Structure formats: C-alpha cells, structure tokens
Amino acid sequence: MSSTHEETPASPVKPVLTPAAAKRANASVIGMIMALAVSLLVLLPVVLLSANPQSPVQRPTVDVSAVAADAKGVAGFSPAAPELPAGYTANYARWEGGASDGVAHWDVGWVTPQQQFVSIVQTASANPTWIAQQVKQAPKTGTRTAGGVEWTLYDKPGVEKSYVGTIGQTTVIVSGSAGFAEFDVVAAAVAAPAR
Structure with a gap:
C-alpha cells in the first residue's frame, strides 16, 4: 500500500x-x-x-606720509616716509616717545614683495647703547652702499640683519628678515630725500 x-x-x-x-x-x-x-x-x-585659505590676507592701509607729517612737530626732524615700489606694504608707522628705551624715535615697518619684513627706526638722539639694542647686539660685519649712503652692516646668524646710517642730522636703522636686495631698496628710498 x-x-x-x-x-x-x-x-x-x-x-x-x-x-x-x-x-x-x-x-x-x-x-x-x-x-x-x-x-x-x-x-x-x-x-x-x-578662515577661507583661498581668501587674500587683509592688511591695514597705513599712510606713512600722513603719520610722518603728524610726527614732524614732536620729532624735531622730518621723519622718513620713503616712496617704495609696488609690493611693499606698510603695516605700521608711529612716533615712539622714548618711554621704553629712553630714545624718542620714528618707527615704520613694511611687508616686502617676498613676504619678508623690513623696518626703519630714525632718531636725532642715538647713542651706542640704543643702537646696540636696535641691532639686537649683532656685531658689525661690513658696510654696504645704498642710495649714495654708506651703511654699516650688523649681522649674525639667526638674528635679523641691520643697516645703520646717517641721514641728515639723524641716525637711521634698517632692520628685518628680508634679503639684501629688498634692504637696499628701502635704504635707497630712505636716503633719496637727503641727496
């Protein structure tokens, strides 16, 4: 079945x-x-x-000539307001009354076309101690000529270099991280009115 x-x-x-x-x-x-x-x-x-990394860096606009004109009355000399080529951007200009270092001076700084820094300080009352402070105790290493002025070069590795020169009745120090070519441009422009 x-x-x-x-x-x-x-x-x-x-x-x-x-x-x-x-x-x-x-x-x-x-x-x-x-x-x-x-x-x-x-x-x-x-x-x-x-911040958008693609956006350009905004730098303040500083009218060095206008600030220099304002400082002239207290300075007792004509503060340098050099005409620099395109690419040099002033990021400050000021009169320092000498409270911190005892020497009243004119102080201007620029960012260079190579994105380095160059500044000038100018005074009618420089002394060896003040100059040594401004050049960050760097030794004298030679001279350079720029703008018809012979500048004393202060330089040591790892410290920004400086040019020290006499413009009229004032001492001018050009300091910063820029290369010699950009230093020479600034130094020549500072010396231009004195010629």
Whole structure:
C-alpha cells in the first residue's frame, strides 16, 4: 500500500515582531539620526567661522606720509616716509616717545614683495647703547652702499640683519628678515630725500 504524499514547498517563515520589539528597533535608528543631526549642528559653526585659505590676507592701509607729517612737530626732524615700489606694504608707522628705551624715535615697518619684513627706526638722539639694542647686539660685519649712503652692516646668524646710517642730522636703522636686495631698496628710498 503505497500512499502518495504530496509535499508542499515550505513557505518562508516571516518573523513577527511584537510591538515592543518594533519600537526598540526603531529607537536605535532614530537615535542614530538624532546623534548625526547634533554632530552636524556642532560642526557647522566651526566650518562657517573658519578662515577661507583661498581668501587674500587683509592688511591695514597705513599712510606713512600722513603719520610722518603728524610726527614732524614732536620729532624735531622730518621723519622718513620713503616712496617704495609696488609690493611693499606698510603695516605700521608711529612716533615712539622714548618711554621704553629712553630714545624718542620714528618707527615704520613694511611687508616686502617676498613676504619678508623690513623696518626703519630714525632718531636725532642715538647713542651706542640704543643702537646696540636696535641691532639686537649683532656685531658689525661690513658696510654696504645704498642710495649714495654708506651703511654699516650688523649681522649674525639667526638674528635679523641691520643697516645703520646717517641721514641728515639723524641716525637711521634698517632692520628685518628680508634679503639684501629688498634692504637696499628701502635704504635707497630712505636716503633719496637727503641727496
């Protein structure tokens, strides 16, 4: 006796989630979405407030001639306001009354076309101690001629170099990190009115 038993293909078993299990499953997804949203909200102000590296550096505009004209009355001499070629950007010009070092002086600084720094200080009352402070105790290493003036060079490795010269009745010190070519441009421009 043979019986024919037809086997029916097994239908896939569908898991049945209880309402509590479904709620727990959804809670994990909702929690992840909320954590992501909070992270983005925290990150957004940082991104918006960060400087754009592609944007050009904004430097203040300093009218050296105008500040020099204002300082002339207290200086007792005509502060140097050299006309420099394009690419030299003045970032400060001021009269220092001598409170910190005892010698009142004119002080101007520029960023050069090579993105280095050059400054001048000028005074009618220089003394050896003040000059040594201005050149950062660097030794005399020679002379250079720029603008028809012979400048004494002070230089030592790791310290900015300086030119010291006499313009009219004043001592002028050109100092900074720039190369000799840019120093010569500034020194020649400072010396130009004296010729």
